[in-house]
Amino acid sequence: MSRRTVFFVSDQTGVTAETLGHSLMTQFEGQEFRPVTLPFVSSLDKAQDAVRRINRAAEEEGLRPIVFSTLVQDELREIVVTANALFLDLFSTFVGPLERELNTRSTHRAGRAHGMADLAAYTTRINATNFALANDDGSGGDYALADVVLIGVSRVGKTPTCLYLALQYGVFAANYPLTEDDLEAGRLPARLEHFRSKLYALTIKSERLQQIRTERRPESRYASQQQVQYELRTAEALFARYALPWLDTTECSIEEIASRILNTSGIERRLRP
Amino acid sequence: MSRRTVFFVSDQTGVTAETLGHSLMTQFEGQEFRPVTLPFVSSLDKAQDAVRRINRAAEEEGLRPIVFSTLVQDELREIVVTANALFLDLFSTFVGPLERELNTRSTHRAGRAHGMADLAAYTTRINATNFALANDDGSGGDYALADVVLIGVSRVGKTPTCLYLALQYGVFAANYPLTEDDLEAGRLPARLEHFRSKLYALTIKSERLQQIRTERRPESRYASQQQVQYELRTAEALFARYALPWLDTTECSIEEIASRILNTSGIERRLRP
Numbered sequence: 001m002s003r004r005t006v007f008f009v010s011d012q013t014g015v016t017a018e019t020l021g022h023s024l025m026t027q028f029e030g031q032e033f034r035p036v037t038l039p040f041v042s043s044l045d046k047a048q049d050a051v052r053r054i055n056r057a058a059e060e061e062g063l064r065p066i067v068f069s070t071l072v073q074d075e076l077r078e079i080v081v082t083a084n085a086l087f088l089d090l091f092s093t094f095v096g097p098l099e100r101e102l103n104t105r106s107t108h109r110a111g112r113a114h115g116m117a118d119l120a121a122y123t124t125r126i127n128a129t130n131f132a133l134a135n136d137d138g139s140g141g142d143y144a145l146a147d148v149v150l151i152g153v154s155r156v157g158k159t160p161t162c163l164y165l166a167l168q169y170g171v172f173a174a175n176y177p178l179t180e181d182d183l184e185a186g187r188l189p190a191r192l193e194h195f196r197s198k199l200y201a202l203t204i205k206s207e208r209l210q211q212i213r214t215e216r217r218p219e220s221r222y223a224s225q226q227q228v229q230y231e232l233r234t235a236e237a238l239f240a241r242y243a244l245p246w247l248d249t250t251e252c253s254i255e256e257i258a259s260r261i262l263n264t265s266g267i268e269r270r271l272r273p
Numbered sequence: 274m275s276r277r278t279v280f281f282v283s284d285q286t287g288v289t290a291e292t293l294g295h296s297l298m299t300q301f302e303g304q305e306f307r308p309v310t311l312p313f314v315s316s317l318d319k320a321q322d323a324v325r326r327i328n329r330a331a332e333e334e335g336l337r338p339i340v341f342s343t344l345v346q347d348e349l350r351e352i353v354v355t356a357n358a359l360f361l362d363l364f365s366t367f368v369g370p371l372e373r374e375l376n377t378r379s380t381h382r383a384g385r386a387h388g389m390a391d392l393a394a395y396t397t398r399i400n401a402t403n404f405a406l407a408n409d410d411g412s413g414g415d416y417a418l419a420d421v422v423l424i425g426v427s428r429v430g431k432t433p434t435c436l437y438l439a440l441q442y443g444v445f446a447a448n449y450p451l452t453e454d455d456l457e458a459g460r461l462p463a464r465l466e467h468f469r470s471k472l473y474a475l476t477i478k479s480e481r482l483q484q485i486r487t488e489r490r491p492e493s494r495y496a497s498q499q500q501v502q503y504e505l506r507t508a509e510a511l512f513a514r515y516a517l518p519w520l521d522t523t524e525c526s527i528e529e530i531a532s533r534i535l536n537t538s539g540i541e542r543r544l545r546p
Contacts, residue, residue: 013532015441015546016296019289020343022546024367027345027379035545039532066374070293072300086374088367094297101339101359106300123488125527129433133409160402163436167527168288215396254398254440259286259312272308273288273295 003032005057005065009050009080011072014039020090021068033066041071047079054083074108121170124270128166128173135174136162143174143195147267150175151192152202153183153231154222155212157249157257161202164258170270171262183234188242200261201239201246206232208250276305278330278338282323282353284345287312293363294341306339314344320352327356347381394443397543401439401446408447409435416447416468420540423448424465425475426456426504427495428485430522434475434530441531443543456507461515473534474512474519479505481523 006025008017014037025033036057038050058064067085071077074092081087095106134140136159143149148165150158150173158175165171182189192199204212206229213223221227239246245265249257262269279298281290287310298306309330311323331337340358344350347365354360368379407413409432416422421438423431423446431448438444455462465472477485479501486496494500512519518537522530535542 013528015528015532016289016292019546020293020363023289023343023345024364024371027368027381028371028375028377029380031375031377039536064374066371070296072296086370088370090293090363090367091297093366094361094363095300097359097361098297098301098339101337102301102304104301104304107302108300119484119488122526123485126433126485129436133406133432136406159406160399160440163402164440167433167437167440211392212396212399215392253395255286255288259288263312273292 002063003034003061004063005034005036005054005061007050007054007057007065007067007085008035008037009041009067009069009071010037010039011042011076012039012070014070017068017070017090021066021088024068025066041076041080042073044075044079047071047076050080051083054080054085058084072108121271124170125167128170128270129163131172131174132162132166138176138179140174141191143192143198145172146174146195146198147172148200148261148265149173149192149195149198150200150202150261151178151244152204153178153209153235155209155216156202156204157252157254158202160254161257161261164254165261168255168258168271169262171267172270178231178235178238183231183238186234186238186241188238196242196244199242199244200265201235201244202249202257203232203236203239203246204248205250275334275336276307277334277336278307278309278327280323280327280330280338280340280358281308281310282314282340282342282344283310283312284315284349285312285343287343290341290343290363294339294361297341298339314349314353315346317348317352320344320349323353324356327353327358331357345381394544397443398440401443401543402436404445404447405435405439411449411452413447414464416465416471418445419447419468419471420445420543421473421534421538422446422465422468422471423473423475423534424451424517425477426451426482426508428482428489429475429477430525430527430530431475433527434534437527437531438534441528441544442535444535444540445543451504451508451511456504456511459507459511459514461511469515469517472515472517473538474508474517475522475530476505476509476512476519477521478523 008014008021010017041050054065065085067087069089070091135142154177162173162175165173209228217223247260281287281294283290314320314323327338338358340360342362343364408415427450435446435448438446482501490496
């Protein structure tokens with residue numbers, strides 16, 4: 001089977017083109033694709049260089065590449081579109097319909113979707129990240145300032161979710177790992193009692209948690225079936241006892257855990273893309 | 274001026290629809306938009322609920338909303354498209370051209386672009402995040418395992434960039450804050466000397482750094498013009514002395530810093546979207 005190169009071309013980071021393009025390509029099974037990201041294509045030189053790279057891939061593979069573009073500037077797009085490729089324009093395809101709907105012309109300025117907005121937004125993001133770091137894994141405990149406090153057993157996804165909530169949404173997220181003492185007592189530690197309304201519980205299927213813990217500490221008590229099942233069973237009983245909102249993270253990516261927490265808890269995001 | 278609601282509808286987190294939609298809407302200045310994200314629209318019920326919310330906004334505002342959709346499943350899209358709105362289909366608009374190009378039918382499966390792929394990818398991501406946490410701010414120092422070590426003065430963007438590199442790309446990124454001792458000596462600390470090829474320097478304009486430090490510690494020596502200028506000047510001299518690759522982060526978002534580092538250093542990403 002022949003391989004085909006898929007280019008993600010952007011005047012910014014290319015993350016949006018990658019994500020949407022990848023989602024589209026996964027609709028085509030049994031095909032082999034080689035992904036290449038060309039970010040920061042923001043000058044005529046770089047646009048011409050992109051054309052050369054695309055044409056080289058076409059020649060080497062004997063199949064024209066697929067190009068997912070989020071280029072904003074007409075003069076750059078007009079160059080890249082001349083490459084020997086299927087050019088899929090994720091941006092300007094929608095500008096026309098929007099201009100007609102809004103009855104106004106677009107500015108065609110270079111996209112700053114991922115650019116630094118203003119100092120306030122930047123500061124929110126950094127403060128949220130520092131908050132997540134300072135209140136990770138039961139440390140800190142500055143729960144009065146938290147938008148949400150994730151609780152759950154070790155390796156259920158609390159830390160990366162808190163960091164993602166901070167970076168993506170500017171949300172102040174702390175996390176608290178349930179200790180064996182907490183689980184045995186079957187109750188929340190005193191310092192969390194005051195903040196019950198901020199708690200959000202994460203759980204996971206025991207087979208999955210065993211896999212994840214085994215990656216970390218093979219053949220340990222920590223990763224044993226018995227220990228994992230005990231911790232999850234008692235943690236879930238505790239969540240039920242306090243009627244905490246909860247999520248099973250077994251099938252979830254970090255993005256999905258974060259988004260589901262915001263969606264079901266009503267926590268306001270402090271940042272927009 | 275009348276306000277219009279912009280919906281971002283997705284069967285996943287909605288982040289892609291938000292990012293691309295936001296980038297498109299910033300092309301229209303002087304218009305006021307109210308952003309509403311409807312994530313996890315993955316059932317007929319939820320699709321019908323989305324229609325009700327869109328129609329309610331149309332009625333309340335007297336202007337039909339704009340809908341950016343990344344819905345993958347035909348049967349859900351066919352429901353949402355009936356709402357009283359300008360429906361911009363970021364997904365299926367491109368499926369037809371791809372089917373013709375690849376000469377094959379797409380599977381029309383629900384998008385899993387942000388879903389959990391396999392255990393190996395998940396583990397990479399979590400390990401990279403833990404690595405960033407353990408090797409943040411000069412601690413840890415496990416530089417032999419690092420893909421990159423960011424260096425620079427305090428508040429130049431090192432920590433959030435390392436976390437973003439881990440979460441988005443699975444890259445193992447450590448960071449080291451240049452101390453006053455390092456700056457006075459005008460040389461790298463001994464424990465970094467062995468890893469010069471992994472170093473990537475960040476700098477920033479002094480006015481900007483003053484603003485950022487003032488947010489943190491107003492009227493401190495740390496945030497003073499004199500101190501900030503001294504640190505940046507000596508740090509940049511050190512970067513030049515060692516011929517380190519460097520980036521000015523003044524106008525950059527975290528995403529952009531991360532993407533530029535990967536793009537110019539040749540570090541391989543360990544994850545694809």
